[in-house]
Amino acid sequence: xxxxxxxxxxxxxxxxxxxxxxxxxxxxxxxxxxxxxxxxxxxxxxxxxxxxxxxxxxxxxxxxxxxxxxxxxxxxxxxxxxxxxxxxxxxxxxxxxxxxxxxxxxxxxxxxxxxxxxxxxxxxxxxxxxxxxxxxxxxxxxxxxxxxxxxxxxxxxxxxxxxxxxxxxxxxxxxxxxxxxxxxxxxxxxxxxxxxxxxxxxxxxxxxxxxxxxxxxxxxxxxxxxxxxxxxxxxxxxxxxxxxxxxxxxxxxxxxxxxxxxxxxxxxxxxxxxxxxxxxxxxxxxxxxxxxxxxxxxxxxxxxxxxxxxxxxxxxxxxxxxxxxxxxxxxxxxxxxxxxxxxxxxxxxxxxxxxxxx
Numbered sequence: 001x002x003x004x005x006x007x008x009x010x011x012x013x014x015x016x017x018x019x020x021x022x023x024x025x026x027x028x029x030x031x032x033x034x035x036x037x038x039x040x041x042x043x044x045x046x047x048x049x050x051x052x053x054x055x056x057x058x059x060x061x062x063x064x065x066x067x068x069x070x071x072x073x074x075x076x077x078x079x080x081x082x083x084x085x086x087x088x089x090x091x092x093x094x095x096x097x098x099x100x101x102x103x104x105x106x107x108x109x110x111x112x113x114x115x116x117x118x119x120x121x122x123x124x125x126x127x128x129x130x131x132x133x134x135x136x137x138x139x140x141x142x143x144x145x146x147x148x149x150x151x152x153x154x155x156x157x158x159x160x161x162x163x164x165x166x167x168x169x170x171x172x173x174x175x176x177x178x179x180x181x182x183x184x185x186x187x188x189x190x191x192x193x194x195x196x197x198x199x200x201x202x203x204x205x206x207x208x209x210x211x212x213x214x215x216x217x218x219x220x221x222x223x224x225x226x227x228x229x230x231x232x233x234x235x236x237x238x239x240x241x242x243x244x245x246x247x248x249x250x251x252x253x254x255x256x257x258x259x260x261x262x263x264x265x266x267x268x269x270x271x272x273x274x275x276x277x278x279x280x281x282x283x284x285x286x287x288x289x290x291x292x293x294x295x296x297x298x299x300x301x302x303x304x305x306x307x308x309x310x311x312x313x314x315x316x317x318x319x320x321x322x323x324x325x326x327x328x329x330x331x332x333x334x335x336x337x338x339x340x341x342x343x344x345x346x347x348x349x350x351x352x353x354x355x356x357x358x
Contacts, residue, residue, distance in 0.1 A: 006102075006124035019324070028322045034339040034349060035324045037161070037191070037302045039224035041276060041342075044262065044269035060254040067261050071232065074264070075204055080237050083244065084252045088190060088216045088231035089115050095214075095233075097246045099152045099184055100125040107146050108155040109138050111162055111329045113188060116155045126150070131331060136296045136304075137165045140175040147183065154179065157188040158203070159195060162329050162337040164298030168199035176210050184239070185213045190231075191300035193222035194274055200299065204234050211236040221301060222270050223263040228256040277301050280346045284338075287350045291358060302339045304332070307357045311336050314356055321352040 019031040064084045072079040085091035092115045100106070100123035108116050110129035120127050128151075130142040143154055159166045167175075172187075179185055187203040204215045214235035220226040230252055233243070263270065284303055288295045294306035307314045311327035311334050318325055318336075326337040338349065 006121055009121045011118070022319055022322075022324065026320050026322075031322045031324065032341060032345050032348065033324045034341055034345070035326045035337075036226070037221060037300070037339045038226050039221060039273055039277075039301070040340075040345065041224060041269075041273035044266040060250045060252060060257060062250055064252055064257055067257050067264070070261060070264050071234075075234065077204075077207075077234065078237065080240060081207070081234055082232055083235070083240050083247065084230065084232045084257075085247075086231075086251050087220065087229040088188065088218045088233075090229075090251065091216060091231055091233045091243075092116065092119050092186075094243050094246050095153065095184070095186060096120060096123050096125075098242045103150055104152045105148070105150050106153045106155060107143050107151060109157065109160060110331065111160075112155065112157045113161050113190075125152075132160075132163060132165075135165070136163050138167065140167065140171055141178075143175070144178050147180065151183055153184045153186060155186050155188065157190070158200070159191045159299040161188075161191065161300065162302065162304055162326070162332075162335075164191075164296055164300040164302060164304060166195060166197055166200045166299045168197075169201035170199070172201075172203060173206070176206060176213065179212065181210075181212050183212060185210070186216065187213065188216040190216065190218045190221055192217070193270065194277065194301050195299040196278065197299055207234060207236060211238065214239055219260050219263060222274055223260070224270075224273060225256075225259060225263060228253075228259055230256040230260050274301075276342070277340045280340045280343050283343060284340070284346055284350070291354060293353075293357070302337050304335050304337055305353070306335050307353075308334055309357055310334065317356040318349075318352060321355070323349050323352055 019033055022028065022031045068079050068082050071082055096119040100120060102124040105126035105128055106120045107128045110131050117127055128146045130138055132138055156167060189202060192202055203213055206213050214233055216231065216233055218231040281298060281303065296304040314336055315325055315327045329335060
């Protein structure tokens with residue numbers, strides 16, 4: 001059979017080995033997964049108490065009514081400015097389907113989230129990128145210089161994944177004033193709940209003024225619901241209307257909808273988990289500085305560490321010692337990304353990291 005030529009440019013997503021595989025491979029009793037930016041504190045206890053009350057025999061609410069109403073109230077926005085997906089990745093796929101044709105292009109940061117790249121390639125579109133500067137941040141004016149007549153979308157991850165740095169409110173507003181109104185600006189705020197820098201502001205606040213701005217949010221990170229795959233987009237109604245044309249019916253399960261509602265009602269638990277992660281980050285800063293190990297200050301729930309060695313070899317050595325982390329980021333061959341676990345997990349990780357690189 002002959003498949004689409006553009007698929008030759010696309011690599012399937014390759015997850016790391018599971019904890020059970022690594023235990024068996026290296027004869028380990030304990031393995032700590034610090035590779036996928038998951039929340040080690042999990043969801044609120046109220047979710048565990050409610051799951052046995054859910055209905056399994058009926059189709060989900062296609063409109064995601066109750067969760068939609070809650071988010072509408074939370075952000076003080078019209079209910080029709082929301083659309084839900086099987087994680088943010090499905091929404092990125094939908095955005096590509098409504099915006100991109102062969103010969104079009106997107107602009108994004110390098111490095112940034114891999115799905116922006118893969119979905120553009122699947123649509124046979126081109127990708128333009130800007131690189132980070134010496135502060136491990138991005139100059140958005142460089143994006144403006146890359147815009148041409150075929151540019152359809154701009155992706156900005158704020159905070160950036162994997163760098164963990166932010167685009168400030170002032171930088172974002174200056175940028176939006178220069179972007180043509182027919183180019184969709186997608187701001188991915190998957191890690192927005194973790195930000196401590198008061199220069200950050202959610203781009204949700206800009207949608208009423210800039211109808212070409214949309215924001216991706218997720219319950220996977222701060223709310224601890226990665227397994228349930230539920231994300232959403234906030235956008236002008238005109239964008240939502242087009243997305244509805246390509247959305248698969250009943251794409252968000254009843255279980256995911258109901259549990260997300262409970263998580264949203266118990267934001268104290270989310271704030272507690274975020275505070276614990278901040279404490280672990282501060283511990284990592286102190287430990288890395290004591291040892292003279294370079295790192296990037298983060299506004300997310302992960303930290304980038306420069307091992308000054310081939311990061312692939314470092315990752316393998318850490319896996320042998322029971323800690324799963326990520327490597328392989330463009331322009332950063334010696335860096336690893338470490339998801340922030342509990343304080344005890346980070347103490348153990350620091351010890352093993354020093355064994356490998358010092």
